[in-house]
Amino acid sequence: MIELVSNTRCISCGQCVSVCPTRVFDESPSGVPVIARQDDCQTCFMCELYCPVDALYVSPHDHPIDAPGETALAESGILGSYREQIGWGKGRSPGAANDTSYLMFKAMQRTPGH
Amino acid sequence: MGNAASIRSDVELTADVLVIGGGPAGTWAALTAAAQGASVVLVDKGYCGTSGATAPSGTGVWYVEPTEEQREAAMKSREALGGYLADRGWMKRVLDRTYSNMNDLALAGYPFPVDDEGKSYRRSLQGPEYMKLMRRRVRKAGVRILDHSPALELLADEHGVGGASGVRTETGETWTVKAGAVIIASGGCAFLSKALGCNVLTGDGYLIAAEAGASLSGMEFSNAYAISPTFSTVTKTAFYTWATFYYEDGTVIEGAGSQQGRSVIARTLQTQPVYARLDRATEDMRSWMRAAQPNFFLSFDRIGIDPFTQLFPVTLRLEGTVRGTGGIHLIDESCATAVPGLYAAGDAATRQFICGGFTGGGSHNAAWAMSSGSWAGEAAAVYAVTLGGRRERREPKGAGSERQVSALASAGDVQEWTAAVKREVEPFDINLFRTEATLTQSVGRLNGLWRTVQHALAPNASDAVKLREAQAMTATARWMYASALARRETRGMHKRLDYPGADAAQHYRLLTGGLDEIWVKPETAALSRLEVNQS
Incomplete structure (x- = not known):
């Protein structure tokens, strides 16, 4: 579930408010979106991918947790890690070009039962 | 709701084609309708590009080289699993269309992987990249997209369906789109189980279609459960091909598996936790899995579990009809329903035409989405044009407006009704291991629930959407179980404990429909292929 909108990183672009399929965020007067409906979060991680400054943290749990703070998340390299893996962002190339599913399928065909 | 069409909406648009849903099927439909010269509006309950089961995930695609040998093997591979309810004519058309659409995606810039020898591989798609590209293509084609704009009902008149109306959840405004043709591409129903990306998939399209008089088909094939870590929403059953399943004490659960052995996992989960470890993956396979589906490892990495070397608890999340094969019945190859x-x-x-009563994962569904979306888009565009000047004179009204409203529902009421539906569809003892007695009792409770929810009215726009979801899930569960009661045999994913074998006399597809009174009947059209060698 979404646990963090970093107000030190957020540039108030509103992308997360727009792209969240279950409308978890609301705009706020400060410009930094607020998590208005955490219960509606389906833990799909899409907001992290669309955040241009890695200001969001979605915990892998399907329920609210006592999440680590921003400093700890940044230090452990978690903030922005999924976006990096997908290869989105300036100077990166799409991870889809490295999709090795075809190698998995080939190996599966060699395995009896597939 | 109800009389939305006669009251002015805040947003009023006219188009040749209205597409409801902005996932793979909806975006292909919008694209192909626009390519025919049609004006197109696409509405999405969430956000076209992130909504639905595909966007946050990765999926194999039923992309098969057009050689006779490979196509034959591809068609044959799932026929028995699906209980011989699929149709080779449809399979061939889907294989052809998927092949050409995937090649079209490459031309449009999808970065398919290329091996050392320069060969491009087109058998899988990564959801975020795919759906970002589809949104860009749809916009470039001149399609007007309304995000966060769930459809609440269809508009219809004596000529058939002529648009839809709904709300814009960001503002609470209402919208109405009058259109010559409407394509429902709003996904299946996973009953808010939090299976990855599935919480927007609550059967809304089934309900509005049924209100307009459409039928459903194959709703007994609606009990797909996916394997996921208990702590996580990431459902990727295919990866558990390389798992061994364990009891808490570390001994192996015999017979448990990702494909045929899911019932063993379900049975075990009824009394104790089940653990998994992907210890059957080779070193190579481990790195391929990571590059293929980064989303699968996200949960593990963040929690600090190595799924290849450490045991982790797993559960089964209901995917309902999303990876079942039931849905709105189609009457021809243009993906038309019986409602003009x-x-x-x-x-x-x-999806019975290509899968029968079973689909193991995303591959066939992805192929079906892009193929059926394309056909529906093309046919809807042509249909809208044939209406000509008659279009302008139509005043279609809400197809759900017959419903009498009796009580104002609070947010708490809606939550309670949603929980009540989930209590009927999530338990393995009702939905997975089916019997006459349990299904009959459940239908009784669901009918009672329907009588309550169908007359409720929500006080505001966002509650109206959740109320509509509760109504749609209740209706969906009733069609599922009425169909499951009618099929007195075991076929495809539909398991009847009281009828454990397949019955050749029931080798037909089932249609269902109705709102207050649910009906079920065998499809009259003969299946094109005889059932063979069922063991």
Whole structure:
């Protein structure tokens, strides 16, 4: 579930408010979106991918947790890690070009039962 | 709701084609309709590009080289699993269309992987990249997209369906789109189980289609459960091909597996936790899995579990009809429903034509979504044009407006009703291991629930959407179980404990429909292929 909108990183672009399929965020007067409906979060991680400054943290749990703070998340390299893996962002190339599913399928065909 | 069409909406648009749903099927439908010269509006309950089961995930695609040998093997591979309810004519058309659409995606810039020898591989798609590209293509084609704009009902008149109306959840405004043809591509129903990306998939399209008079088909094939870590929403059953399943004490659960052995996992989960470890993956396979589906490892990495070397607890999350094969019934190859002007595509439509009563994962569904979406888009555009000047004079009204409203529902009421539906569809003892007695009792409770929810009215726009979801899930569960009661045999994913074998006399597809009174009947059209060698 979404646990963090970093107000030190957020540039108030509103992308997360727009792209969240279950409308978890609301705009706020400060410009930094607020998590208005955490219960509606389906833990799909899409907001992290669309955040241009890695200001969001979605915990892998399907329920609210006592999440680590921003400093700890940044230090452990978690903030922005999924976006990096997908290869989105300036100077990166799409991870889809490295999709090795075809190698998995080939190996599966060699395995009896597939 | 109800009389939305006669009251002025805040946003009023006119188009040749209205597409409801912006996942793979909806975006292909919008693209192909626009390519025919049609004006197109696409509405999405969430956000076209991130909504639905595909966007946050990765999926194999039923992309098969057009050689006779490979196509034959591809068609044959799932026929028995699906209980011989699929149709080779449809399979061939889907294989052809998927092949050409995937090659079209490459031309449009999808970065398919290329091996050392320069060969491009097109058998899988990564959801975020795929759906970002589809949104860009749809916009470039001149399609007007309304995000966060769930459809609450269809508009219809004596000529058939002529648009839809709904709300914009960001503002609470209402919208109405009058259209010559409407394509429902709003996905299946996973009953808010939090299976990855599935919480927007609550059967809304089934309900509005049924209100307009459409039928459903294959709704007994609606009990797909996916394996996921207990702590996580990431459902990727295919990866558990390389798992061994364990009891808490570390001994192996015999017979448990990702494909045939899911019932063993379910049975075990009824009394104790089940653990998994992907210890059957080779070193190579481990790195391929990571590059293929980064989303699968996200949960593990963040929690600090190595799924290849450490045991982790798993559960089964209901995917309902999303990876079942039931949905809106189609009457021909254009993906038309029996209601003039109404088309259905993707998971919203039945996938029995290519899968019969079983689909193991995303591959066939992805192929079906892009193929059926394309056909529906093309046919809807042509249909809208044939209406000509008559279009302008139509005043279609809400197809759900017959409903009498009796009580104002609070947010708490809606939550309670949603929980009540989930209590009927999530338990393995009702939905997975089916019997006459349990299904009959459940139908009784669901009918009672329907009588309550159908007359409720929500006080505001966002509650109206959740109320509509509760109504749609209740209706969906009733069609599922009425169909499950009618099929007195075991076929495809439909398991009847009281009828454990397949019955050759029931080798037909089942249609269902109705709102207050649910009906079920065998499809009259003969299956094109005889059932063979069922063991």
